[in-house]
Amino acid sequence: MGSIHAQEDWSWWNETHGWEPGMPGWRSFLIISPGYLGPNALPVPSLTKGVLETGKSFTLSADFHFRSGDPTQNMAGRFYYPFSDRIAIELYGVLVEYYSMSDEVRDERAARDRDGRGLATGDLYFSTLVQLVKGEAFPNTVLRMTGKTASGRRYDAARYTDSPGYYFDLSFSKEIPFQGNQWQGLPFASLGFYSWQTNDMDNLQNDAFLYGGGMELSNEKWTFTNSLSGYSGYKNERDKPMVYTLTVKRELKKNAIQFQYMYGIRDWQYQTFKLAYSWQWE
Template sequence: MKGLYLLITVFFIQVLYSQTLIHHTTNYFGPNANPVPEFTDALIPENTTLTVTGDYYFGHGDQTLSNNLKVEIPLIPEKVSVKIWKTLVEHYSVTDEIVSRRAMQKNSGFATGDFYIQTRIKILSEKRSRPALVLNSTLKTASGSDFRNRRFFNTAGYYFDFELGKSFLFDNSFIEEVRLVSDVGFFSWDVQTPNLNVQDDAIMYGFKLILKHKNLSLENTFSGYNGWIKRVEDYGDRPMIFSSRLNFSVRKTLWFAQFQHGIKYFPYEQIRLGVQIPLEKLTPDFFGEN
């Protein structure tokens, strides 16, 4: 009889565990799981570009080292492109408090991230009296690893956004160009809920100020998204961040350093170093222009 009671107890524990709600937000996962989407300067490149970054996320009980590989291929130069990126590998180390809060199984380890595939289309070219307008359509695949330790979601997502950008040029001034960029869109991802398929939908937004002087430029970006789910008080469905990035151009190669601060529901500070390399020989030439 005692054996029967034990089996029943174990069964109910398993049922309760399986019914545990996982909070699919940046407040309960690693920094690369569902970050605030990045946006550019509302321009599509003329040539294929390769961007490699190294990131260090720290603070709030989670330290993460990761790298990211991104390739943008213009199908029609400066008009239509395809962009693909992925966190190749990350190493994380978290405190016991974070392990308990996220229901993780260990304090440290390695994980690999999701593939993102994006199509970019220029809707409007920039003129003297109008800004440039670019439409981005992005698919987030469920290809990341280590869901048990809350590093990446095991669900897919997508987003559509518009980038609007306008430059203002100044003669005989230290700041030669000021570029203003705004971003607005719709972001959606699947949320794992027992016995029910739920989709979290969010409005994404962003504002960027770019100051340029010769081969130097400074980008300041404020961005975030607002979802609708509020299961608990600190569910974290509305992350908000601010970043400042310094770019240094050497010939056609761009080197950059960035600091990012999590204002709300993104419990990380970030230091990023990266390089963007043009790959002219790998640029498609469908129309025989080159």
């Protein structure tokens, strides 16, 4: 009885995608690429700025992703712990996500989610960051090495990849004092490599050039950051996402609040508003 009911439940999907007995399984219809998944599946990594953060912190954020056919909201967390001024670790990921896809978006992604809405948990990322150069004639330099787990759920709904990945990059920056050292400018740039597993039996891995750059302006209380970042895969399956990011951070007595706006320029078709609160300690 269970197999009969399962066949009846997914008959709409078989008809929509032209699946017949003997054809490859439904997983082969999915495209593991940022342009065919939810906003948190393969996002453009946040940029490091050539300098390690000095304090420990835990950040909780509420993210609101706007896109016609796939409005998404989620809660995310980040833990950052420096062991010294030379090395730190970072853990981050989406704690819970609520999505609501239209029939058109659901079918384009070959998602097996009839009503196109539900809850999902995200992937866990873990990073090691190493300060290679700081305060020298050469620009500040940080090496970041990050692994992506396959902990995300709702692969059948095209929300996450159900596969591992990794990226590493080098970020560079140089301080520029303004107005008698009351404000400090920090131009920064990064270059790296991003790789993730796909379900394409001929090309089981997509490799991408990772890049980004921007400008930060800060004083004791405020930090303003503008940046452009992305990565460029080789399969030409909407795998070249590029985003613009504006971040405003306000330091409190011990903690901090942050507002962030992200605009998808290419292959990541969302506009995102993020509100975050950070607990900070030395």
